Amino acid sequence: MRLGWHRFLRINNRGTFRPAGSPLCRPLLSLVPRPGTAWQGEGIAFKGFQRCLTCTLLARWETGYQDPWLILTDLPPTASDACWYGLRAWIEQGFKITKRAGWQWQRTRMNDPARAARLWLAVAVATLWLLSVGGEVDHRIPPSTLPDLTPVLSSPRRSRQATRLRLVSVFRQGWITIMVALLNRRRLPIGRFVPEPWPSAELRAGKRGAEQDVPLAA
DSSP states (O other), rough: OSOOOHHHHHHHHTTTETTTTOOOOOHHHHHOOTTTTTEEEEEESSTTTOEEEEEEEEEEOOOOOOOEEEEEEOOOOOOOOOGGGGEEEEEEHOOOOOOOOTTOGEEEOOOOOOHHHHHHHHHHHHHHHHHHHHHHHHHOOOOSSSOOGGOOOSSSOOOGGGGOOSSOOOOOOOOHHHHHHHHTTOOOOOOOOOOOOOOOHHHHHHHHHHHHHHHOOO
């Protein structure tokens, strides 16, 4: 927090929380007792002098999920949303690209933080370039050329295009496209980003409703 960061920590449902102005600690699950419920507010998490933490609790249990999300943060309730935790999947993919799925950072022998910082800046810029190029390439792939994996999958067919299975990652598609341009002495491609709305419960509900209205392709 001294460096300007905001914690956004998911915890399990076995703890307690004492809302601000209340003299009693409440089990976390009592705040979101069933799917379809949500609660957020300031207070003190956990018990004990060494463990208690003054913070904001963001609790949400969406329909169709086995457990709720319980998020602790230092942000006020009106300036935060439990749905932001869904961005963790993007962050984890970023770590994967930096290491074995992309730039192979795990092989570095660099031990000087200042030098590593300069290299990470180059990696960040290059990653944005590859993802922007690969994203446009992936968007232009005709659906008719994608293989039908339904017969070989044991799980139900995915209805969301955003979660469809890819044989080649967006990062790798960008890498291949740029390398082909270099080898053929063509002009290097430059993609562009179209930012998505910041995640919110209302946006997620709208997307689920739209997905249910769209029939699956044959």
